[in-house]
Amino acid sequence: MNIIIIEDELKTAKSLENIILGLKPDAKIAGQYQSVESSVKTLSEGPMPDLIFMDIQLADGLCFEIFKLVKVTCPVVFCTAYDEYSLEAFKNNGVDYVLKPFSKQDIQEALKKVDELKNFFQQKTLPDLGDLLSKLAAPSGKTSFLIFQNQKYKTVNVEDIAFFYVRHDATWIMCFDKQQYTINQSLDQVTNAVSAKQFFRLNRQYLVSFKAIKEVEPYFLRKLYVKLVIETPDKLLVNKEKSHSFLTWMEER
Incomplete structure (x- = not known):
């Protein structure tokens, strides 16, 4: 595996290199770059690496400028001291978002995620056309609930x-007009019944509609804070394990 490191702090870059090679002795660090300019030149002229570890704030600007100037076709692990760029990072080939100061375990988890994604796509086979058409023709989910x-x-x-939520062992419906109703179904049953494209299970208590989401903010410990267009009884947080799939779900509208 050929890996390049884009990091303007030389000590951090060297530490990252040592950790990567310690975890993956068969990997090769193909280069280290400190700026947007040098990174664009390398990625434009040379072969694309298998993986990039990339800092966000570089010597001459934000790394996202790189993606505007060159087509990056490999996965990217973003390593940064700032957590406000996570949404932008996952829009630009990001497979993980590691906050500094990072540990060996953080890098190990990032490399594991890259390997799992690689194995997933290698094992994927083309679906049966008849099966695919039947799935496309299948209902997309419930259209109403009986109250x-x-x-x-x-x-x-x-x-x-707007959303379903659990309160005092009961499942509640909250509508956009702020009317609330209880239903005799668990949140797991509701999740399986509605369209996965329309609703996302944020956590054990909340299943929210895409239309209800107002904005999403990075939160402590690599979580996401989700704000809806109407007030919720609780603060809506998505843990770091689910944050990538949630952002992907929002992106694929």
Whole structure:
């Protein structure tokens, strides 16, 4: 595996090199670069490496300028002292986001993630066309929920639902008009019933609609803080293990 390191702090770059080679003795550090300019020149002229470890704030600007000037086709692990760039990082080939000061375990986890992604795509085979067409024709999820309230039954359209949440062992529906209802289904059952493209399970308590998401902010310990267009009873946090899949889900609209 050919790896390049883009890092403007020489001591950090050397430490990163030692950790990588200690974890992957068969890897080769093909080069170390400190600036946007030198990185663009190398990636434009030479063969693309198998992996890049990249700092975000370089000597002559933010590393995201590199992606505007050259097509990077390999995975990138971002290593930075700042956590406000995680969303932008995952939009630019990011497979992990490691905060400085990083540890050997942080780099080991990043390399493991790269290997798992590589194995996944190597093992993928083309689907059966008939099976694919049947899946495309299949329903995309429930379109409404039956509600019993005030001794009456009524239906609530899924399009009107901002999020589902669990409170006191009951599953609740919160609509965009702030009307709330309880349903006799667990959040796991609801998650399996609705469209995975429309709703995302943020954590054990919340399943949210894409339409309800107002903004997402990086949070402590590589978590994400999700704000909705209407107020929620709890602060919505996505843990670091699920943050990548959540950002990917938001990107693939």
